[in-house]
Structures are given as structure tokens and as C-alpha cells.
Amino acid sequence: MAQAAAQESRAVQATIGDSEFDRDTAVTLREEGVYDAELSAGWTIIHAVNGGYLLALLGRALGEALPHSDPFSVSAHYLTASVPGPAVIRTQVVRTGRTLSTGEASLFQFAEDGTEIERIRVLATYGDLDGLSDDIRTSAEPPAFPPLEQCLGTSDGASVIPGSSAITERLDIKLDPATVGWAVGAPSGKGEMRGWFGLADGRDADPLSLLLTVDALPPTSFELGLKGWTPTVELTAHIRCRPAPGPLRVSITTRNLAGGFLEEDADVWDSAGRLVAQSRQLARAPRG
Amino acid sequence: MAQAAAQESRAVQATIGDSEFDRDTAVTLREEGVYDAELSAGWTIIHAVNGGYLLALLGRALGEALPHSDPFSVSAHYLTASVPGPAVIRTQVVRTGRTLSTGEASLFQFAEDGTEIERIRVLATYGDLDGLSDDIRTSAEPPAFPPLEQCLGTSDGASVIPGSSAITERLDIKLDPATVGWAVGAPSGKGEMRGWFGLADGRDADPLSLLLTVDALPPTSFELGLKGWTPTVELTAHIRCRPAPGPLRVSITTRNLAGGFLEEDADVWDSAGRLVAQSRQLARAPRG
Numbered sequence: 241m242a243q244a245a246a247q248e249s250r251a252v253q254a255t256i257g258d259s260e261f262d263r264d265t266a267v268t269l270r271e272e273g274v275y276d277a278e279l280s281a282g283w284t285i286i287h288a289v290n291g292g293y294l295l296a297l298l299g300r301a302l303g304e305a306l307p308h309s310d311p312f313s314v315s316a317h318y319l320t321a322s323v324p325g326p327a328v329i330r331t332q333v334v335r336t337g338r339t340l341s342t343g344e345a346s347l348f349q350f351a352e353d354g355t356e357i358e359r360i361r362v363l364a365t366y367g368d369l370d371g372l373s374d375d376i377r378t379s380a381e382p383p384a385f386p387p388l389e390q391c392l393g394t395s396d397g398a399s400v401i402p403g404s405s406a407i408t409e410r411l412d413i414k415l416d417p418a419t420v421g422w423a424v425g426a427p428s429g430k431g432e433m434r435g436w437f438g439l440a441d442g443r444d445a446d447p448l449s450l451l452l453t454v455d456a457l458p459p460t461s462f463e464l465g466l467k468g469w470t471p472t473v474e475l476t477a478h479i480r481c482r483p484a485p486g487p488l489r490v491s492i493t494t495r496n497l498a499g500g501f502l503e504e505d506a507d508v509w510d511s512a513g514r515l516v517a518q519s520r521q522l523a524r525a526p527r528g
Numbered sequence: 529m530a531q532a533a534a535q536e537s538r539a540v541q542a543t544i545g546d547s548e549f550d551r552d553t554a555v556t557l558r559e560e561g562v563y564d565a566e567l568s569a570g571w572t573i574i575h576a577v578n579g580g581y582l583l584a585l586l587g588r589a590l591g592e593a594l595p596h597s598d599p600f601s602v603s604a605h606y607l608t609a610s611v612p613g614p615a616v617i618r619t620q621v622v623r624t625g626r627t628l629s630t631g632e633a634s635l636f637q638f639a640e641d642g643t644e645i646e647r648i649r650v651l652a653t654y655g656d657l658d659g660l661s662d663d664i665r666t667s668a669e670p671p672a673f674p675p676l677e678q679c680l681g682t683s684d685g686a687s688v689i690p691g692s693s694a695i696t697e698r699l700d701i702k703l704d705p706a707t708v709g710w711a712v713g714a715p716s717g718k719g720e721m722r723g724w725f726g727l728a729d730g731r732d733a734d735p736l737s738l739l740l741t742v743d744a745l746p747p748t749s750f751e752l753g754l755k756g757w758t759p760t761v762e763l764t765a766h767i768r769c770r771p772a773p774g775p776l777r778v779s780i781t782t783r784n785l786a787g788g789f790l791e792e793d794a795d796v797w798d799s800a801g802r803l804v805a806q807s808r809q810l811a812r813a814p815r816g
Contacts, residue, residue: 312789313762313810315603317630317651319623334649335607340761342605344649361622361632363605363651365761365810372787375813377752379719380783431667464665473628473653474601476764478810480786495668496803498768499660501600503806515784518791520808522601522653522766525663 259443260410261452265297267304273331275301277347281324285405289322291472292455293407298329298345298362299451305331306341308366310447315363315476322349322359340367369447369482382509383491385416388436392420411456412438412487422462431460431494431502438487445483445510453488454506454519460494461502461526468526470502475521477506486511500525547731548698549740553581555589561619563589567637569612573693577610579760580743581695586617586633586650587739593619594629596654598735603651603764610637610647628655657735657770670797671779673704676724680708699744700726700775710750719748719782719790724775733771733798741776742794742807748782749790749814756814758790763809765794774799788813 254260264282267275283293295316303309327349334342342365348356385391391414416434421427437453439445445453454477459470489509494502502525508517542548552570555563571581583604591597615637622630630653636644673679679702704722709715725741727733733741742765747758777797782790790813796805 313605315605315651315762315764317601317603317622317653319630334605335646342607342649358623361630361651363603363649363762365605369787372789375788376786378784378786474603474651474764474766476603476762476808478762478791478808480784480789496666496768496806498664498666498803499657500663501660501768503766515786518784518808520764520766520806 254439254441254443256444256446259439260441261439261443261449265293265300265448267297267301267329269304270328273305275304275329275331277327277329279322279324279327281406282410283407284324285407287323289324290407290455291318291475292452294322294347294360295455295475295477296448296451298347298360299364299448301329301331302343302345302362302364302366303448305333306343306366307336308341308368310367310369311364311451311479312340312367313365313476313478314451315474317361317474318472319358319360322347326350327359328356339371340365369479378515380507380515382489382513383434383507385418385434385489388414388487390417391415391436392417410440412440413457419463422458427463427465429463429465431464431497433457433460433463433492435490436487437490444485445488447479447482450479450483450508450517451477453490453508454517455521457490457492460492460504461497464494464497466526470523470526473522473524475519477517477519479517481514481516483510483516484512484514497525542727542729542731544732544734547727548729549727549731549737553585553588553736555585555592555617557592558616561593563592563617563619565615565617567610567612567615569694570698571695572612573695575611577612578695578743579606579763580740582610582635582648583743583763583765584736584739586635586648587652587736589617589619590631590633590650590652590654591736593621594631594654595624596629596656598655598657599652599739599767600628600655601653601764601766602739603762605649605762606760607646607648610635613637615647616644627659628653657767666803668795668803670777670801671722671795673706673722673777676702676775678705679703679724680705698728700728701745707751710746715751715753717751717753719752719785721745721748721751721780723778725778726775732773733776735767735770738767738771738796738805739765741778741796742805743809745778745780748780748792752782752785754814758811758814761789761810761812763807765805765807767805769802769804771798771804772800772802785813
């Protein structure tokens with residue numbers, strides 16, 4: 241309860257540009273196209289740095305390097321596991337156009353001898369979300385799940401991931417009770433995970449934070465009865481609209497767990513009922 | 529009828545490695561990591577070279593450059609429109625691992641003064657499809673659509689794309705009658721396109737040709753009542769299984785046409801009922 245109250249009081253303070261997320265995804269220009277960054281230990285699950293947080297960090301660097309500032313489509317291939325600490329992001333402008341620009345970025349960390357080790361490589365196309373037409377013909381329906389107050393968060397014991405996961409303190413995730421069976425040893429057997437998503441300090445969503453949102457819920461494999469990690473091989477996120485203020489709804493589905501791999505499709509809906517982001521990742525399935 | 533008979537006779541001849549598709553996606557090593565290629569006019573829609581054909585060409589080069597030969601996840605950002613003629617593919621090995629390797633490839637063509645113009649850039653992770661586990665828990669259902677003989681192909685007037693489209697002679701696509709309303713001025717209004725897919729010369733599918741298959745059907749926007757092009761911005765394909773011989777079923781859906789862009793999700797099923805490929809692309813929506 242004390243923690244909930246603390247989060248409540250923080251919720252009125254943080255704004256886009258002045259928040260935990262913004263501070264922890266900050267990049268510092270070292271030279272043209274090269275940015276220094278510090279991977280915060282605040283976005284780890286056990287010891288692994290969350291893949292969505294890393295995507296947002298790379299997305300921030302590309303937004304600075306490219307003439308357009310909003311990620312439209314970001315494709316990331318995950319190479320080696322990142323750890324908290326210093327990193328460098330090397331960007332390249334691939335093409336600049338009137339409405340879209342494409343860039344590439346790699347995040348490196350350092351071996352003991354100082355050698356750079358590549359963690360993730362990203363190709364991304366950026367544009368101007370505010371310049372898009374108002375023509376909306378979305379046939380997808382927002383997922384049907386209970387109101388926020390009936391969903392379950394960390395304080396309800398729902399997000400009990402074994403071990404210490406700092407990221408749970410940064411996020412305000414409330415899962416649909418229908419997709420938390422895994423937490424009490426009764427997974428649904430369906431490849432579904434749904435929840436309300438917010439940042440714990442109350443910062444509203446923007447296109448960059450959506451890159452975090454698409455990879456922030458527990459993996460669908462938990463509800464398929466599989467424990468252990470689902471390391472991402474590839475993740476592509478399409479940001480389709482600037483999100484309205486307020487909590488987001490995230491729905492993740494897996495339809496093909498086969499051959500030791502699974503896909504996770506995420507849809508993110510804003511408080512205005514717009515489908516603001518769509519992502520798909522290919523991940524390794526847990527063994528057990 | 530004469531053409532159908534000719535296709536029938538060709539159908540027994542072509543094999544994986546000796547077919548139109550294989551000849552037209554051949555790459556020639558120029559120097560380490562650099563491959564010369566010739567974009568065939570045989571895979572054009574009006575004057576545009578099909579994006580799936582280009583993806584297969586890049587996929588072929590990466591399969592030669594990387595220690596693993598099967599594409600698992602290929603992410604392509606389309607930069608400028610390709611034209612038939614010479615091209616060069618420059619590859620880079622990003623990471624090699626025991627079960628997965630990641631590479632990058634760019635396809636360039638040439639300005640009149642010989643300057644290279646980048647057409648597409650790809651990040652891809654390769655592996656060994658034959659080395660995957662037999663654990664299959666696919667919850668997705670193959671699309672329900674009519675048997676091949678009830679579906680409609682070029683000779684039935686269904687694929688009447690205005691202008692000359694050489695690619696229609698290379699492909700044996702039979703569309704579900706429920707998704708060909710666009711061809712007779714009565715689009716369904718649904719973002720769906722479904723069809724049986726084969727290569728006209730009878731070559732069976734392999735992981736490389738699946739990269740073509742995911743982008744070979746008419747765009748869903750036709751059934752949404754929009755004529756004109758839907759140029760691809762980004763396309764990621766996941767190859768999940770080596771396809772069995774025989775015709776493939778392809779189902780494409782669009783759930784979010786908004787702001788001048790749309791996504792197309794393709795599922796490809798083989799004759800054994802396996803979900804062999806999944807792809808998603810972000811494309812510009814036609815204006816009208």
C-alpha cells in the first residue's frame with residue numbers, strides 16, 4: 241500500500257522529457273552519428289536488460305541522427321545479451337526523403353580489454369506522425385478485457401517473476417486476470433497475454449516509449465506453461481499513431497510455437513481507442 | 529488453354545536449383561561478401577520489380593555469405609524503386625553463432641554516371657531449419673478457403689492488373705473467389721486476400737522462395753476498394769519450417785489502414801498443413 245501511494249504521488253510529476261524513462265534512455269553525442277549511453281540497471285529482468293528498453297534507447301539515438309523524429313518502423317536483431325553499464329550507439333543515415341528517412345544503428349558494449357561487442361543492430365524508418373492523414377479505417381477491435389481496477393499488478397502478487405526484477409518498479413502493468421494463471425501455477429494454455437500499461441512515474445506514452453511497451457509484458461510462453469526465458473531473436477515495431485495521454489492496453493498473442501521458436505504479436509491501444517503500435521517478434525521458446 | 533497446357537508440361541520439369549526462380553535469383557561472387565546480380569524483367573508488376581523477388585535475391589546472397597543457409601528472420605527496409613537490370617549486393621557478417629548467424633545485405637543499382645543507388649537494406653538471422661525440434665504447438669488454423677480447382681487464376685481473368693505484369697506468367701496463383709471482387713469492381717471491403725500459390729514452372733517451395741511468396745498476392749488494399757500501388761516501406765518475414773512439396777496456401781490480412789499506411793500480415797501454409805512462413809509489412813496506402 242505504501243508503495244502504491246508512493247507511485248500515486250509520483251504519477252502527477254513525470255512528464256514526457258522529464259521522467260525515469262527519458263533519463264535512462266538519454267544519449268550523448270560523442271561525434272557525428274555516435275552516441276554514448278548508459279544502460280540503466282533499473283530496466284532489468286533478473287540480470288537481463290529488457291529488450292524494449294534497449295529498442296527505445298536505439299530509437300532515441302536514431303531520432304537524433306535522422307531528419308525525421310518519429311519511429312514508423314523499427315526492425316531489431318538481437319545479437320548478444322546486454323548488461324547494465326556503458327554502451328555506445330553508432331548510427332548511419334541510410335536514406336533521407338521528404339516524408340520518410342531510413343537509418344541504421346548498432347548498440348555496442350565493451351569487453352574487459354575494451355573491445356566493442358555488438359548487442360543489437362537496428363534498421364529503422366522514421367517520419368512525422370503529426371503529418372499523417374486523418375483517414376482511419378481500422379478493422380481491428382481493441383481487446384476485450386476488464387477495467388483497470390479489476391486487473392492485477394505487482395502489488396497483487398501477479399507479476400511475481402522469480403528473482404529481482406528492477407523493471408517492475410518502473411512500470412505500472414495490470415494484467416487481465418484471464419492471463420495470469422501462470423503466476424499461480426495454472427496457465428491457461430493459450431498464447432495470450434493482456435494488460436494495461438503505464439510508466440510508474442506517470443509519464444504519458446510517446447512514440448519512443450511505445451518501443452518499450454511492445455516488449456514489456458510477461459511472455460505468452462508463461463501462459464503456455466513454459467517457464468524460463470524467451471530471448472528475442474528479432475523484433476519489428478510499427479508505430480502507427482502518436483498515443484493519447486492515459487493508460488495503454490496491450491494485447492500479445494502467439495499462434496505458432498514450433499521448432500523451438502515462437503512469435504509474439506503485440507497490439508497497443510491508447511486511451512482514445514486508436515491502435516497506436518503493432519509489433520511482432522521471433523523468440524526462442526523456453527526448453528521446459 | 530494453350531498457355532495452361534504449356535504450363536502443365538513445364539510443371540513436371542523444374543526443380544529446386546533448376547528453375548526460373550533459381551536462375552533469376554542467382555548471384556555471382558565478385559569478391560568476398562560482394563555479389564553481382566541481374567534483376568530479371570520477368571518478375572515485374574507493370575514496371576516495378578516485385579519486392580518479394582528482391583527479398584529472395586538478397587536472401588540468396590546472405591545464405592552464401594553466412595555459415596547458416598536458411599533464412600529464419602529477414603527484415604527489409606525498401607529505400608528506392610528497383611528496375612530490371614544489373615545490381616550488386618554487398619553483404620556483411622554481423623555475428624556468427626552455433627545455431628544462428630546474423631548478416632546484413634544491401635542491394636544497389638547504378639545511376640547513369642555509375643554511382644551506386646541503394647534500393648533495399650536487409651538485416652537477417654539465419655539458421656538450420658532441419659535442425660529444429662519436432663515440438664509443434666501451432667494454435668493458428670489454416671485459412672478456410674475453397675479447393676484449388678474452385679479458385680481463380682489469370683486464365684479466369686481474376687488477376688487482371690492493368691498493364692503488363694510479367695510476374696503473372698511466373699506464378700501460378702489461384703485466388704479465393706471471396707477475395708477477387710476487386711477484379712470485377714465489387715471489392716469486399718474487407719482487408720483480406722487469399723490464394724493458392726505455386727511457381728508456374730512447377731518448382732516446389734523452399735525457404736528462399738517463401739520470401740517471394742509472402743509478397744506475391746495482389747494487395748489487400750484492392751479489396752478495400754483502393755486502386756493504385758501500395759509500396760512497401762518495411763517487410764519482415766519469419767520462415768518457420770521447410771515447406772513440403774505441393775501448393776501453398778497464402779492468407780493476407782490488413783487490420784489497420786490508417787494515416788496513409790497499412791500493414792499486411794501474411795501466413796503461408798504448406799500442403800502438410802504446417803504454418804511455414806509468417807510476414808508483416810508496412811506499406812503506403814494508395815491515395816484513391
